[in-house]
Amino acid sequence: MTSTAVIDVERLNLKYGDFHAVKDLSFQVRRGEFYALLGTNGAGKTSTLETIEGHRAATSGSVRVLGRSPMDRAAVRPKMGIMLQESGFAPDLTVRESVRLIGALTRRQDRVERVLSVVDLTRKAGTKVSQLSGGEKRRLDFATAVWGTPELVFLDEPTTGLDIQSRDALWDAVDKLREDGSTIVLTTHYLEEAQQRADRIGLMHRGAFHQEGTVAELTQTLPAVIEFGVAGAVPALPLQARRSAEGKVVIETHQLQKDLFVLLRWAQDNAVELRELEAGATSLDEVFRAIDN
Numbered sequence: 001m002t003s004t005a006v007i008d009v010e011r012l013n014l015k016y017g018d019f020h021a022v023k024d025l026s027f028q029v030r031r032g033e034f035y036a037l038l039g040t041n042g043a044g045k046t047s048t049l050e051t052i053e054g055h056r057a058a059t060s061g062s063v064r065v066l067g068r069s070p071m072d073r074a075a076v077r078p079k080m081g082i083m084l085q086e087s088g089f090a091p092d093l094t095v096r097e098s099v100r101l102i103g104a105l106t107r108r109q110d111r112v113e114r115v116l117s118v119v120d121l122t123r124k125a126g127t128k129v130s131q132l133s134g135g136e137k138r139r140l141d142f143a144t145a146v147w148g149t150p151e152l153v154f155l156d157e158p159t160t161g162l163d164i165q166s167r168d169a170l171w172d173a174v175d176k177l178r179e180d181g182s183t184i185v186l187t188t189h190y191l192e193e194a195q196q197r198a199d200r201i202g203l204m205h206r207g208a209f210h211q212e213g214t215v216a217e218l219t220q221t222l223p224a225v226i227e228f229g230v231a232g233a234v235p236a237l238p239l240q241a242r243r244s245a246e247g248k249v250v251i252e253t254h255q256l257q258k259d260l261f262v263l264l265r266w267a268q269d270n271a272v273e274l275r276e277l278e279a280g281a282t283s284l285d286e287v288f289r290a291i292d293n
């Protein structure tokens with residue numbers, strides 16, 4: 001393991017009876033990195049993360065977290081903040097009591113009022129968990145990742161059910177965790193969130209990596225896209241194009257800058273207005289769509 005690896009997975013295999021859910025998976029997450037573990041349904045993300053978090057034993061292979069076995073819970077667990085999809089706080093506890101409980105369980109030091117403020121639940125501090133809205137419950141789940149600024153933070157679908165203000169606030173808080181040195185592991189089906197923030201992405205399919213790398217490395221395997229709308233008839237385009245389902249003109253290219261220049265000159269020469277012009281690397285959505293099921 002390199003000295004900066006916070007998570008080191010070597011040839012991990014997980015089997016459920018005869019079913020081979022994770023196959024010889026190897027990857028590392030470096031200190032301070034934002035790593036997104038993404039994948040198709042049933043790819044093995046949850047199984048892999050549960051092993052790293054110490055909830056599940058590997059069938060074979062080695063997993064090291066912060067230099068130790070994840071089964072060494074007394075040493076490793078206090079350094080990890082895990083925001084599950086459903087934390088299952090007791091419905092009869094108040095928000096303040098729940099946050100205090102997080103503190104007692106993690107044994108990290110922090111202040112209840114600070115964490116309530118970060119997850120924007122100060123005004124709900126005296127409210128029972130059973131009376132929180134879905135988004136408020138999700139923000140309370142997020143408190144488990146914030147309390148005591150853990151060295152390693154796992155975020156499992158963190159923004160599900162959050163409105164745009166709460167999502168922005170959550171990502172601001174994650175940025176703050178990173179500034180304070182936390183390593184972040186995200187899993188989500190909202191690919192745009194990973195595309196905007198992840199340093200590296202592990203893209204799983206059927207128990208193994210389909211691809212692993214930076215967003216640029218993943219997206220550069222597919223052509224870049226130029227897209228625009230036009231009103232009425234247009235002169236013949238100097239580039240190969242197709243129409244999208246919404247009637248927009250779509251040009252796929254491996255030489256974005258050159259073809260964009262050709263297009264803009266053509267539009268200028270022919271007095272064509274390019275409406276809602278967009279040009280750039282393809283999205284992670286397309287990388288996913290290209291996976292052969």
Ligand SMILES: Nc1ncnc2c1ncn2[C@@H]1O[C@H](COP(=O)(O)OP(=O)(O)OP(=O)(O)O)[C@@H](O)[C@H]1O
Binds near residue numbers: 042046
């Ligand atoms: N306890 C279990 N017993 C048998 N098979 C299981 C068990 N848990 C998971 N699996 C299977 O292992 C595979 C991987 O499941 P896992 O939950 O790790 O996938 P995932 O990538 O998290 O999927 P999703 O995106 O759909 O949540 C799936 O085919 C699933 O049906």
